[in-house]
Amino acid sequence: MTSKEALAHHASSAETAPGIPPGAVRGARGRGAPDGAPSWRSRLYRWDTKASPYAFVTPFFVLFGVFTLVPLLYTVWYSLHDVQLSALDHQSWAGLDNYRNLLSSDFFWNALRNTFTIGVISTVPQLMAALWLAHMLNYRLRGSTVWRVVMLTPYATSVAAATLVFALLYSWDGGMVNWILHFFGVDAINWRESDWGSQFAVSTIVIWRWTGYNALIYLAAMQAIPADLYESAALDGANRRQQFWHVTIPQLRPTVLFTIVVSTIGATQLFGEPLLFGGVSGSKGGSEHQYQTLGLYMYDQGWIIGNLGKASAIAWSMFLILLIVAAVNLLLTRWLRRSDDHR
Amino acid sequence: MRTSIRRSRGTVAMVAAAALATGLLAGCASDSDDGSSDAGGGDGNGKITLTVGTFGVFGYKQAGLYDEYTKLHPDISIKENVTTRTDVYWPKVLTRLQAGSGTDDIQAIEVGNITEAVQTQAAKFVDIGKDADKSQWLDWKTAQATTADGRTIGLGVDIGPMAICYRKDLFEKAGLPTDRTKLAEQWKGDWSKYVDLGKQYMKKAPKGTKYVDSASSVYNASLGGSTERNYDKDGKVVWDKSKGVKDAWDAAMSVATSDMSAKLKQFDPTWDKGFANGSFASLACPAWMLGYIGEKAGDSGKGKWDVAAAPTASNWGGSFLGVPTASKHQKEAVALAKWLTAPEQQAKVFAKQASFPSTPSAYAGLKPQADTTAYFSNAPLTQIFSDSAKTIPAQPLGPKDKPIDTAISDIGILQVEQKGKTPAQGWEAASKEIKDVLGQ
Numbered sequence: 001m002t003s004k005e006a007l008a009h010h011a012s013s014a015e016t017a018p019g020i021p022p023g024a025v026r027g028a029r030g031r032g033a034p035d036g037a038p039s040w041r042s043r044l045y046r047w048d049t050k051a052s053p054y055a056f057v058t059p060f061f062v063l064f065g066v067f068t069l070v071p072l073l074y075t076v077w078y079s080l081h082d083v084q085l086s087a088l089d090h091q092s093w094a095g096l097d098n099y100r101n102l103l104s105s106d107f108f109w110n111a112l113r114n115t116f117t118i119g120v121i122s123t124v125p126q127l128m129a130a131l132w133l134a135h136m137l138n139y140r141l142r143g144s145t146v147w148r149v150v151m152l153t154p155y156a157t158s159v160a161a162a163t164l165v166f167a168l169l170y171s172w173d174g175g176m177v178n179w180i181l182h183f184f185g186v187d188a189i190n191w192r193e194s195d196w197g198s199q200f201a202v203s204t205i206v207i208w209r210w211t212g213y214n215a216l217i218y219l220a221a222m223q224a225i226p227a228d229l230y231e232s233a234a235l236d237g238a239n240r241r242q243q244f245w246h247v248t249i250p251q252l253r254p255t256v257l258f259t260i261v262v263s264t265i266g267a268t269q270l271f272g273e274p275l276l277f278g279g280v281s282g283s284k285g286g287s288e289h290q291y292q293t294l295g296l297y298m299y300d301q302g303w304i305i306g307n308l309g310k311a312s313a314i315a316w317s318m319f320l321i322l323l324i325v326a327a328v329n330l331l332l333t334r335w336l337r338r339s340d341d342h343r
Numbered sequence: 344m345r346t347s348i349r350r351s352r353g354t355v356a357m358v359a360a361a362a363l364a365t366g367l368l369a370g371c372a373s374d375s376d377d378g379s380s381d382a383g384g385g386d387g388n389g390k391i392t393l394t395v396g397t398f399g400v401f402g403y404k405q406a407g408l409y410d411e412y413t414k415l416h417p418d419i420s421i422k423e424n425v426t427t428r429t430d431v432y433w434p435k436v437l438t439r440l441q442a443g444s445g446t447d448d449i450q451a452i453e454v455g456n457i458t459e460a461v462q463t464q465a466a467k468f469v470d471i472g473k474d475a476d477k478s479q480w481l482d483w484k485t486a487q488a489t490t491a492d493g494r495t496i497g498l499g500v501d502i503g504p505m506a507i508c509y510r511k512d513l514f515e516k517a518g519l520p521t522d523r524t525k526l527a528e529q530w531k532g533d534w535s536k537y538v539d540l541g542k543q544y545m546k547k548a549p550k551g552t553k554y555v556d557s558a559s560s561v562y563n564a565s566l567g568g569s570t571e572r573n574y575d576k577d578g579k580v581v582w583d584k585s586k587g588v589k590d591a592w593d594a595a596m597s598v599a600t601s602d603m604s605a606k607l608k609q610f611d612p613t614w615d616k617g618f619a620n621g622s623f624a625s626l627a628c629p630a631w632m633l634g635y636i637g638e639k640a641g642d643s644g645k646g647k648w649d650v651a652a653a654p655t656a657s658n659w660g661g662s663f664l665g666v667p668t669a670s671k672h673q674k675e676a677v678a679l680a681k682w683l684t685a686p687e688q689q690a691k692v693f694a695k696q697a698s699f700p701s702t703p704s705a706y707a708g709l710k711p712q713a714d715t716t717a718y719f720s721n722a723p724l725t726q727i728f729s730d731s732a733k734t735i736p737a738q739p740l741g742p743k744d745k746p747i748d749t750a751i752s753d754i755g756i757l758q759v760e761q762k763g764k765t766p767a768q769g770w771e772a773a774s775k776e777i778k779d780v781l782g783q
Contacts, residue, residue, distance in 0.1 A: 279608055279611040
């Protein structure tokens with residue numbers, strides 16, 4: 001019996017007088033007994049149980065269709081045409097020209113490279129720091145709620161506000177970072193224009209904003225780890241560090257994978273931080289495009305230069321890259337699970 | 344575009360919020376207004392609401408002009424929809440114009456976008472010049488908003504005649520003349536003379552100060568006074584052969600390769616801080632920038648700043664008001680746009696906001712705010728800017744001026760100024776960028 005049948009069954013039993021076994025009722029009424037068709041009420045009810053779930057999810061799919069699917073398909077159309085922002089109704093077929101154009105564009109490869117490097121230097125330290133923070137918070141602490149709220153504060157801050165502050169901290173003329181470096185005898189670094197400096201600066205904004213968020217996810221997962229695992233580990237003489245490596249980390253594996261996937265997607269689409277960090281012409285990502293990410297390149301092409309066809313092609317290339325990333329993740333997960341089973 | 348907006352975990356919050364908030368709200372507002380007037384209005388007296396779409400501060404509300412107009416026309420109320428960033432404002436206007444809905448009754452157009460509007464969107468705008476007295480405006484201003492077949496799609500709002508704003512106290516410490524007429528004479532005729540004075544400044548520069556805020560500022564100022572920018576008269580892209588670009592580039596390079604620049608990027612928070620800290624002694628300033636300087640340099644700068652005539656008459660910025668054909672109240676919107684851009688109203692806005700009128704007949708009675716005058720050492724602001732305004736040369740503009748200018752200043756010049764590249768390398772980088780912009 002499917003669950004739906006069970007539901008209907010249960011419902012019809014409620015209508016009958018007590019004392020009659022449910023099975024008898026079902027036999028008499030539900031399966032086309034000669035003495036009478038099901039009452040309109042029960043028919044309505046069945047129809048209701050079948051249709052209602054669809055009715056409930058419909059608004060989402062309608063909205064999804066109108067605001068996501070149609071525009072999404074429209075970008076495919078755009079990406080195959082030569083479309084200017086100033087002349088949306090004059091579209092001429094370009095075939096794969098926009099994509100070919102991208103593949104031969106230094107700016108595209110540069111943006112791809114930047115997206116990757118910024119992604120790595122922001123995601124890796126961020127997740128490691130989050131893991132460590134969560135581990136610390138997992139112990140009994142005085143005012144643990146306060147600590148947790150504090151950790152989530154950066155996440156709640158708007159990108160604009162955070163980036164503005166960071167841009168000031170990193171300003172090469174009188175910014176606090178250079179001022180501190182000065183004490184250690186390091187020459188002022190032009191954080192926005194130097195290649196590594198700017199990428200580092202952008203990553204710190206990302207790290208600052210997302211570490212707490214990830215730490216809370218880890219913390220939640222850690223608290224689901226049975227305490228007796230730790231107790232037995234302690235009985236075996238494992239210290240906290242050993243407990244972390246041999247109990248916490250293995251138990252956390254699915255969660256870590258989840259955060260890696262989410263962070264990777266976020267990193268691929270990094271946009272707000274570098275845009276605002278760049279100031280007035282932020283979509284260029286610095287004078288040598290040294291921190292222009294794919295998101296910025298797409299924005300620059302679409303809304304600043306007004307070449308919507310090419311921008312759409314970038315959007316789809318990003319989508320493709322994300323699919324590849326997702327596939328790699330899937331394979332990795334499978335592989336991990338298999339190696340778990342072999343233990 | 345939207346792929347990223349959907350997925351990036353809220354990092355586009357700001358842009359999305361700006362687009363949504365101003366966009367949707369504006370859209371909703373005008374829709375509901377239209378609805379009510381189409382139905383004859385709930386109150387039956389035909390009261391209509393006109394919406395004015397602007398970017399940044401136009402000063403109409405600040406100068407009380409909307410209230411004044413409503414008093415003159417009790418059946419009209421006015422709502423202003425402001426989008427702060429032009430790079431957000433213009434794409435939005437473009438898409439709405441082409442969709443034929445969601446535009447405001449009056450849309451402001453920045454000078455950097457006017458040629459694109461004239462060349463690609465003219466059919467979507469009312470010919471607002473048809474029965475306006477065009478002689479009120481500076482000829483070149485009206486010409487910028489006029490199509491080849493003579494339709495004028497926007498009325499001139501303000502212009503940006505240029506002067507040099509400088510710190511008297513710092514000039515004095517560096518042993519330069521501080522008198523504004525003497526200075527103006529010294530650099531008259533050529534921006535390179537203004538740069539030359541910078542070498543003299545740097546010899547005895549007060550500690551921690553530079554002569555000028557940025558090389559781009561010099562580029563921009565010099566370019567705004569040339570007769571040729573990035574396009575020739577026939578609309579062909581000639582930026583790499585243009586004399587205007589070359590002179591401006593050379594002047595900017597002599598700044599970028601020297602130590603006289605504070606190496607700031609204009610309109611960055613650090614640039615703002617530079618005013619407050621007094622880290623540079625001068626900059627090219629169009630009239631509308633006076634208010635900005637006053638705000639950022641703060642009270643401590645009062646009376647220390649002065650204004651001298653620029654080496655050449657030059658223009659930076661300015662805008663137009665146009666009425667989209669999508670407006671449901673075209674007649675009323677045109678009337679309001681004409682009133683807002685009339686000389687009397689432009690003078691009122693100047694008094695409040697220092698946006699300089701594009702209507703010469705307003706110049707005689709111009710009075711800046713007493714505060715502003717005092718802030719800039721009682722310099723004869725009206726005189727200086729009017730003189731400049733009257734002699735600004737007409738300059739052919741093109742649809743991609745804005746991205747080309749950005750590529751030269753924020754890629755080419757910045758690489759030389761901040762990354763120590765050679766001028767040739769900077770030029771090369773800018774060329775590459777412009778090729779990308781033009782899709783070559």
